[in-house]
Amino acid sequence: MFKKLLFATTASPTCDNAAKVAFDLELKWDAKLIVLHVLGVPTRGFSPFVTDARTGETEECDSDYIDWVKEEMQNTYGELLEDSENSVLEAVVGAPHREILRLARKEKVDMIIMGAHTRQEDVGATRYRAIAGSTMQKVAKAARCPVVIISRPCTTCWKLFSNIVIGTDFSKPSEYAFLWAYKLAKEVGAKLHIFHACDISSGNFGQIQGQNEIEQKINEARERIEKKYISKMKGYDNYDIEVWEGIPYVEILKFAREKQADLIVMAHHTRDIDPEQALLGSTVEQVVLRAACPVASVNHPDKVADLDG
Amino acid sequence: MYQITLKNDGAIAENNKPVTSGPLIFLGYQVELEKDYTLRGFFRMFDQYALLAKLNVFLPDCLQRYRACPANQCVSSEIDHLQFHKTVEMIGFPGDPRLEIYNTLCGVRGAEACELKSFHLESLLDMPLKLGKLKHVVFGDKVDVFEFETVFSLFEFIDGIIWELSFQGTPKQCAI
Numbered sequence: 498m499f500k501k502l503l504f505a506t507t508a509s510p511t512c513d514n515a516a517k518v519a520f521d522l523e524l525k526w527d528a529k530l531i532v533l534h535v536l537g538v539p540t541r542g543f544s545p546f547v548t549d550a551r552t553g554e555t556e557e558c559d560s561d562y563i564d565w566v567k568e569e570m571q572n573t574y575g576e577l578l579e580d581s582e583n584s585v586l587e588a589v590v591g592a593p594h595r596e597i598l599r600l601a602r603k604e605k606v607d608m609i610i611m612g613a614h615t616r617q618e619d620v621g622a623t624r625y626r627a628i629a630g631s632t633m634q635k636v637a638k639a640a641r642c643p644v645v646i647i648s649r650p651c652t653t654c655w656k657l658f659s660n661i662v663i664g665t666d667f668s669k670p671s672e673y674a675f676l677w678a679y680k681l682a683k684e685v686g687a688k689l690h691i692f693h694a695c696d697i698s699s700g701n702f703g704q705i706q707g708q709n710e711i712e713q714k715i716n717e718a719r720e721r722i723e724k725k726y727i728s729k730m731k732g733y734d735n736y737d738i739e740v741w742e743g744i745p746y747v748e749i750l751k752f753a754r755e756k757q758a759d760l761i762v763m764a765h766h767t768r769d770i771d772p773e774q775a776l777l778g779s780t781v782e783q784v785v786l787r788a789a790c791p792v793a794s795v796n797h798p799d800k801v802a803d804l805d806g
Numbered sequence: 807m808y809q810i811t812l813k814n815d816g817a818i819a820e821n822n823k824p825v826t827s828g829p830l831i832f833l834g835y836q837v838e839l840e841k842d843y844t845l846r847g848f849f850r851m852f853d854q855y856a857l858l859a860k861l862n863v864f865l866p867d868c869l870q871r872y873r874a875c876p877a878n879q880c881v882s883s884e885i886d887h888l889q890f891h892k893t894v895e896m897i898g899f900p901g902d903p904r905l906e907i908y909n910t911l912c913g914v915r916g917a918e919a920c921e922l923k924s925f926h927l928e929s930l931l932d933m934p935l936k937l938g939k940l941k942h943v944v945f946g947d948k949v950d951v952f953e954f955e956t957v958f959s960l961f962e963f964i965d966g967i968i969w970e971l972s973f974q975g976t977p978k979q980c981a982i
Contacts, residue, residue, distance in 0.1 A: 751867055
């Protein structure tokens with residue numbers, strides 16, 4: 498299912514968890530793994546100087562410098578590279594998200610793997626920063642393949658895949674996310690948990706929804722899942738459907754914990770809006786930061802096209 | 807004046823008298839913690855003042871997890887105590903220059919702070935909880951951090967702790 502993987506890294510300890518998963522996947526799927534580090538942004542035009550992506554300091558960038566960066570990457574991932582059979586290291590100069598997307602497109606990768614944010618500490622700050630990590634956000638928005646974001650040490654999940662949660666809001670991107678999750682669940686023999694949260698936080702301001710109204714919404718959502726998704730599963734019966742009410746990201750996190758999910762799959766932005774205008778949907782962002790397991794953001798139909806229809 | 811003490815039995819005390827009326831008026835008051843205050847004392851507060859549980863979307867879930875924990879001996883040998891502190895951080899790169907102010911709950915071992923997301927609530931509830939200082943980080947320099955005395959309001963205290971705990975959730979099977 499995965500022939501080519503791209504692991505985009507800051508080559509810092511914050512990406513260690515993602516690195517383990519990336520190298521694990523390479524072995525599990527017998528895939529080619531491209532480890533990419535964008536080392537800096539050119540100071541201007543074709544300048545020989547770059548602003549280091551991590552420190553902000555200006556460095557003179559020539560082929561020696563790039564070789565040195567690759568050597569550093571080799572040292573950083575030495576242990577993982579020892580077991581690796583088919584991986585290449587790449588270090589390039591440019592705006593990180595653009596270079597990641599460029600390489601993903603050029604190499605036609607099946608999946609991009611990233612860490613959630615560049616700073617491990619101070620999760621308090623993320624609240625006010627409003628974004629999980631701007632590179633991750635931009636990549637997840639524009640990538641044509643699924644982007645898997647890993648923020649926790651989760652070494653067992655991908656090897657012992659048994660529970661995949663797909664969070665849907667019935668939008669078109671959610672459908673792609675579902676198809677990809679289904680394809681993966683079928684491939685690895687995992688149980689697929691199709692989940693929808695009826696948002697009771699929004700609606701008419703100040704108007705409290707009655708229990709009957711909520712239950713009716715839950716039943717409607719369940720019917721919609723059966724009609725829209727189950728019909729596409731062509732006999733695959735290792736699934737369950739759950740509809741909860743509440744605030745979507747809180748409920749998805751609770752559900753994933755209860756089911757001991759190994760992967761959460763969601764659409765990048767869950768509303769039907771122009772992808773060019775979409776920021777990382779706040780539901781995905783909140784889930785990415787808090788989920789104990791990897792979160793896959795799917796935005797385009799490209800990698801699920803063979804299943805559609 | 808404008809100060810309240812949080813007791814380990816969950817009571818909020820003003821001038822040494824437990825508050826029995828609605829707690830919302832005290833949200834802006836400066837918080838002091840009783841000696842030997844623990845994280846369990848924090849959660850007991852919501853048993854006494856249920857209205858406060860509406861302050862954060864993650865609170866009901868946290869309370870549910872708290873109620874499923876053992877009644878005592880919820881301690882960890884990996885940290886000495888929990889500390890709630892404030893950070894003011896000037897950031898110049900990456901992105902536009904900005905100033906961020908936020909509260910953090912972390913574990914302290916010796917002089918080292920450690921993040922809590924890999925701990926389970928059942929190993930933290932009976933750990934002592936202390937108020938820390940304000941840390942001023944200038945342009946990413948985490949070595950020479952300035953520290954200042956500061957105060958915390960009840961709202962900051964509740965909201966900051968629950969925000970931090972909402973990031974907890976590493977499954978036990980992954981911690982093996």
